[in-house]
Amino acid sequence: MSDVWKKFEDNGLTHSSVHHLMAIDQLLKTNGYARGIDVAKHLDISRSSVSVTLHKLQSKGYIVEDENKFYHLTEEGRELTHDVLSTRRIVKKFFLEVLDLPENIAEEDACKVEHLLHLKTSARLFKFISFVNADETFNREFRKRFKSYKHTCSDDCDVCDDDCFYEKS
Amino acid sequence: MSDVWKKFEDNGLTHSSVHHLMAIDQLLKTNGYARGIDVAKHLDISRSSVSVTLHKLQSKGYIVEDENKFYHLTEEGRELTHDVLSTRRIVKKFFLEVLDLPENIAEEDACKVEHLLHLKTSARLFKFISFVNADETFNREFRKRFKSYKHTCSDDCDVCDDDCFYEKS
DNA sequence: AACAAAAGTAATATATGGCTAACAAAAGTA
DNA sequence: TACTTTTGTTAGCCATATATTACTTTTGTT
Numbered sequence: 180m181s182d183v184w185k186k187f188e189d190n191g192l193t194h195s196s197v198h199h200l201m202a203i204d205q206l207l208k209t210n211g212y213a214r215g216i217d218v219a220k221h222l223d224i225s226r227s228s229v230s231v232t233l234h235k236l237q238s239k240g241y242i243v244e245d246e247n248k249f250y251h252l253t254e255e256g257r258e259l260t261h262d263v264l265s266t267r268r269i270v271k272k273f274f275l276e277v278l279d280l281p282e283n284i285a286e287e288d289a290c291k292v293e294h295l296l297h298l299k300t301s302a303r304l305f306k307f308i309s310f311v312n313a314d315e316t317f318n319r320e321f322r323k324r325f326k327s328y329k330h331t332c333s334d335d336c337d338v339c340d341d342d343c344f345y346e347k348s
Numbered sequence: 349m350s351d352v353w354k355k356f357e358d359n360g361l362t363h364s365s366v367h368h369l370m371a372i373d374q375l376l377k378t379n380g381y382a383r384g385i386d387v388a389k390h391l392d393i394s395r396s397s398v399s400v401t402l403h404k405l406q407s408k409g410y411i412v413e414d415e416n417k418f419y420h421l422t423e424e425g426r427e428l429t430h431d432v433l434s435t436r437r438i439v440k441k442f443f444l445e446v447l448d449l450p451e452n453i454a455e456e457d458a459c460k461v462e463h464l465l466h467l468k469t470s471a472r473l474f475k476f477i478s479f480v481n482a483d484e485t486f487n488r489e490f491r492k493r494f495k496s497y498k499h500t501c502s503d504d505c506d507v508c509d510d511d512c513f514y515e516k517s
Numbered sequence: 518a519a520c521a522a523a524a525g526t527a528a529t530a531t532a533t534g535g536c537t538a539a540c541a542a543a544a545g546t547a
Numbered sequence: 548t549a550c551t552t553t554t555g556t557t558a559g560c561c562a563t564a565t566a567t568t569a570c571t572t573t574t575g576t577t
Contacts, residue, residue: 184367186460187364187459187460188565195353195534196534198353214555215554215555216554216555223351224534224536225536225537226554226555227535227536227537227557228534228535230555230557231534231535231556231557232533234556248555274469277476278469278473280472284469286352288464288465288469290352290355290356291461291465292460292465295457295460295461299453300447300453300457303447303448303498304447307446307447307494307498310493310497317490317493320486321486321490324479324486325476325479328479329472329476329479357563365564384524385524388524393565394565394567395524395526396565396566396567397564397565397566397567398525399524399525399526400526400527400566401565403526404564417573
């Protein structure tokens with residue numbers, strides 16, 4: 180009854196919009212400019228879809244289109260892409276380096292989650308990774324121990340079958 | 349160009365549908381039955397929305413409606429709710445107990461993510477939490493050390509400002 | 518049986534997000 | 548200049564999700 184579940188939609192921008200924004204960010208960094216067609220190619224969707232979405236992003240203040248149809252991020256847009264990219268990288272790093280998950284799973288799950296988590300969550304996660312990965316005897320030992328603990332059953336065993344989690348929690 | 353971002357929509361069921369399913373699961377456990385109206389009250393949305401969504405869930409094979417309009421989970425539905433609930437609990441536990449995040453953030457973020465993560469991710473996370481929380485000297489020491497490490501700067505400092513993460517990663 | 522309350526559903530509306538096709542404008546080229 | 552290519556925009560379509568209002572059906576009571 181607590182309605183926490185309804186907050187899923189609360190994220191200002193959708194997953195898709197965020198990726199339009201990040202496409203611009205990346206294009207600016209790699210090519211120095213970003214037009215509609217560039218975003219369309221980058222995301223592999225039609226020019227028309229991009230046109231519509233980018234105009235929405237502009238009306239919401241995340242980007243501006245100059246007189247030559249080149250797009251630029253506003254301060255707000257820059258902040259948002261920075262936050263989302265940070266979160267993605269941190270989460271992926273955690274999945275890969277701490278949980279030792281395979282690349283494709285780490286990549287997909289991080290991407291799904293990147294725009295949903297609170298900043299505080301990713302900040303704390305970053306701190307946690309830094310600690311776990313610290314180059315000190317104790318932390319090295321921790322990583323070593325988890326690695327062997329992780330292998331106490333096979334990589335594909337499904338630890339969550341048979342309600343084991345419910346019993347333990 | 350890798351199109352990982354497009355997988356966001358790939359989850360068979362939406363966040364909202366999954367919550368309809370979980371509402372039925374919970375109502376069955378607490379009341380012993382679940383009708384449309386019960387789901388509507390539980391989720392605090394209109395009967396009509398529920399009606400549409402539940403018929404979709406039925407056509408997808410997650411639930412069945414009996415001759416008296418009572419809903420029941422199919423095996424597939426049971427599996428899905430079990431998986432999602434597991435993931436939510438595991439993720440929340442991680443946020444709360446390992447990252448030491450506040451209750452509301454842990455709750456919200458876990459809820460947003462519960463239906464998106466691979467099962468393998470939550471299974472591995474479960475294993476990780478179990479290891480971290482193990483009642484042994486070494487693990488206790490780990491928790492203690494992270495706790496003080498975490499406080500090397502204030503709880504509200506934004507570790508990800510100023511591109512610090514990009515530099516370090 | 519008659520009526521009222523409860524529950525379900527259809528029609529309708531809004532929003533997202535994609536597509537194609539048609540067209541417009543700009544830039545490049547013969 | 549005239550033709551072609553590139554790019555952008557609009558309109559129309561489709562599908563999904565989610566909600567509301569208004570209507571129908573079912574159920575229960577008198």
